[in-house]
Amino acid sequence: MSPVEIERPRRWDQPFGDRPLSDEWVEKALQQPSMNCIVPEAFPARLPLADLMRHDARLIEAREGNLIVRQGDYGDSVFVLCTGRLLVVVDPEGELGYRHKQDSRKLSWLGAIAQLWRNSSFAEKRSIADPISETGSLTKDGGDSRISLDDRKEFIGRGLPADIQAGEMVGEIAALRRSARTATLVAAEDCQLVEIRWQGIRDLMRFTPDLKHRIEELFRSRGRAHLIEQSPIFSDVPEKLLTAAVKASRFEIHGNEAWNKGLRKWMGDDEGTVSAREETVIEAGDLLDGVRVIVSGFAARITIAAGPAQQTLGYTRPGDLFGLDEIIDSAANGTPALARTSLRAIGTLDLMVIPTDNFLTQIAPYLDEKKLDEQRISRTWSGNLSQGMLDFLVDQRTINGTSAMLIDLDRCTGCDDCVKACAVTHDNNPRFLRRGYRHAHLLVANACMHCVDPVCLVGCPTGAIHRTRTTGVVVIDDLTCIGCGVCVEACPYDSIRTVEIRDQGGNLVVDAKTGAPIVKATKCDLCLGQPAGPACQNACPHDALNRIDFGNPRSLVDWISG
Ligand code: SF4
Ligand code: SF4
Ligand code: SF4
Numbered sequence: 001m002s003p004v005e006i007e008r009p010r011r012w013d014q015p016f017g018d019r020p021l022s023d024e025w026v027e028k029a030l031q032q033p034s035m036n037c038i039v040p041e042a043f044p045a046r047l048p049l050a051d052l053m054r055h056d057a058r059l060i061e062a063r064e065g066n067l068i069v070r071q072g073d074y075g076d077s078v079f080v081l082c083t084g085r086l087l088v089v090v091d092p093e094g095e096l097g098y099r100h101k102q103d104s105r106k107l108s109w110l111g112a113i114a115q116l117w118r119n120s121s122f123a124e125k126r127s128i129a130d131p132i133s134e135t136g137s138l139t140k141d142g143g144d145s146r147i148s149l150d151d152r153k154e155f156i157g158r159g160l161p162a163d164i165q166a167g168e169m170v171g172e173i174a175a176l177r178r179s180a181r182t183a184t185l186v187a188a189e190d191c192q193l194v195e196i197r198w199q200g201i202r203d204l205m206r207f208t209p210d211l212k213h214r215i216e217e218l219f220r221s222r223g224r225a226h227l228i229e230q231s232p233i234f235s236d237v238p239e240k241l242l243t244a245a246v247k248a249s250r251f252e253i254h255g256n257e258a259w260n261k262g263l264r265k266w267m268g269d270d271e272g273t274v275s276a277r278e279e280t281v282i283e284a285g286d287l288l289d290g291v292r293v294i295v296s297g298f299a300a301r302i303t304i305a306a307g308p309a310q311q312t313l314g315y316t317r318p319g320d321l322f323g324l325d326e327i328i329d330s331a332a333n334g335t336p337a338l339a340r341t342s343l344r345a346i347g348t349l350d351l352m353v354i355p356t357d358n359f360l361t362q363i364a365p366y367l368d369e370k371k372l373d374e375q376r377i378s379r380t381w382s383g384n385l386s387q388g389m390l391d392f393l394v395d396q397r398t399i400n401g402t403s404a405m406l407i408d409l410d411r412c413t414g415c416d417d418c419v420k421a422c423a424v425t426h427d428n429n430p431r432f433l434r435r436g437y438r439h440a441h442l443l444v445a446n447a448c449m450h451c452v453d454p455v456c457l458v459g460c461p462t463g464a465i466h467r468t469r470t471t472g473v474v475v476i477d478d479l480t481c482i483g484c485g486v487c488v489e490a491c492p493y494d495s496i497r498t499v500e501i502r503d504q505g506g507n508l509v510v511d512a513k514t515g516a517p518i519v520k521a522t523k524c525d526l527c528l529g530q531p532a533g534p535a536c537q538n539a540c541p542h543d544a545l546n547r548i549d550f551g552n553p554r555s556l557v558d559w560i561s562g
Helices: 023-031 049-056 109-117 152-158 172-177 198-207 209-230 239-248 263-267 324-333 356-366 369-384 387-395 417-425 486-490 535-539 553-561
Strands: 004-006 057-062 067-069 078-083 085-089 162-165 184-187 191-196 250-255 279-282 290-306 309-316 342-355 404-408 436-439 442-445 465-467 474-476 497-500 509-511 519-522 545-548
Touching (some): 198 209, 250 290, 290 324, 342 356, 474 519
Antiparallel strands (some): 078 191, 085 162, 497 519
16 A cells, blocks of 8 residues: 655644634734734744734624523633624523533434444544534634524523623633633624634733733633632522622632643652642641632642641532631631641642631521532542542542543453453544553553643644533544644643554555654544443443543542442
8 A cells, every 4th residue: 555645734724714814804803902912023933923813713703692602611712802792691500501502523323333343454544634623612603503592581681691892802711721611602792703712822822921911810800700600509699799709809820730741750759749749728727818719720639737748638629618617617616717628739720719707798698508518528528538549549630530541450350342442433543551550459541531621732733632612522633633742742641642644545644745654643532422432431341440530539439339
């Protein structure tokens, strides 16, 4: 078989929109008040501002009532509203607009069976024409195909609407934190927006410190308002009181965005080295001036002193409260509110501090004891693991996983049915091997965990590696992957690699200029599109392999002890 020659893919081969943004719209977007601090001279010759905007931004034209983004969906783009007005709705119950939710990539049963039988003997066979992108706003081009709400009045009546006016920017929370959208955006009138994908925003901020500062300020102010409003714990608090408490609260950013750098190196150091490198946000014994609400970020470790070292008690997730019992008990007993445990930031950690007085007078009387108990229980469930296991999972940052592949070596017979099933589902190319990090009888395989904070996305120059909008699964778009390997370096779990590729006929694909093989990134895609879910887990005859969401540690405890 002779090699197929193609031009080596580059960053801007595929613009964000169907076509590059026109010069007229590049200019219009840059004139908006939220963007007018950007100056072309600040950009290097290899990355001209106009080219960046042409390729990393796209125009969206929406009609009144069209949904732009939906709360809970994943997306890492920001929107610059050029004309019209948007309504921002935070929906505490998370129901609005979900009747429209659909996953367009789901295969039928027949399609799935056909895929299982497509069992080629060639390595990493790829279509080099069809992108799998499902990211950003709700449709690629907007216009009439954009999802529209059936009953806007009902929608607006149930949320807490706020306006975004022409000239403003929105969407920065999900973009900066690689998290789900925190609010739904709907066009209050006909609108024109320029949507800029993460790669463009990252470079705009890199060369325009003023823009970075503006976006971070937006993040602080909106993060504070939206995230407290959307927390179900506060859903019974009257809106007026909640708004007053939000106004009185302060927003804090802790930790380190580049937490993945050096992690593997530290792991080889002495015991306790990893937790010692985490930022201490609160030390046990500190006087608490308010209740901390974990707003966003990867996780925080809760510890207590055990001699000179720190003992891990558990970890937090967004929506958790820290210091609640101390504040309530101190009010009841008239004693100072001293933190009983320490809080350490793993990765980035965004907190809101509701001052004690505001909390006790405006919020505490309306909190539902049952909801608080549920939260306490879910947080302490991780304490049902052995201390060594809990330390291992937190130190290794396995708790970042929403679908970590764990293998119980006491049950595993080494039959490799899991690897074979993965290979069958992926054209004979397994996306993992049965190896990884081990503690006692538990093996954490080097298979993509579809992280809460997928740091592999940060440096990708094209946006090829991204989260699907509706499921949050981290996938790689073959068409836009240029094989640079930045994601491979960034993943601290050794879960991605680059591979040479072949076309559908089995021919090696090479660079037309140099003859060198073209490579693309590859990793577990959670068998996206398979109705039965991950093939590895389904294939195991001994229930030895499980995909665990560390947002729900109870599932791990149940499985391990089951
Ligand atoms: S590739 Fe690595 S960092 Fe990215 S989601 Fe998967 S495990 Fe997490
Ligand atoms: S190799 Fe990774 S970082 Fe580079 S383009 Fe492909 S997905 Fe993005
Ligand atoms: S299928 Fe199950 S028992 Fe067989 S190797 Fe995989 S995890 Fe082990």
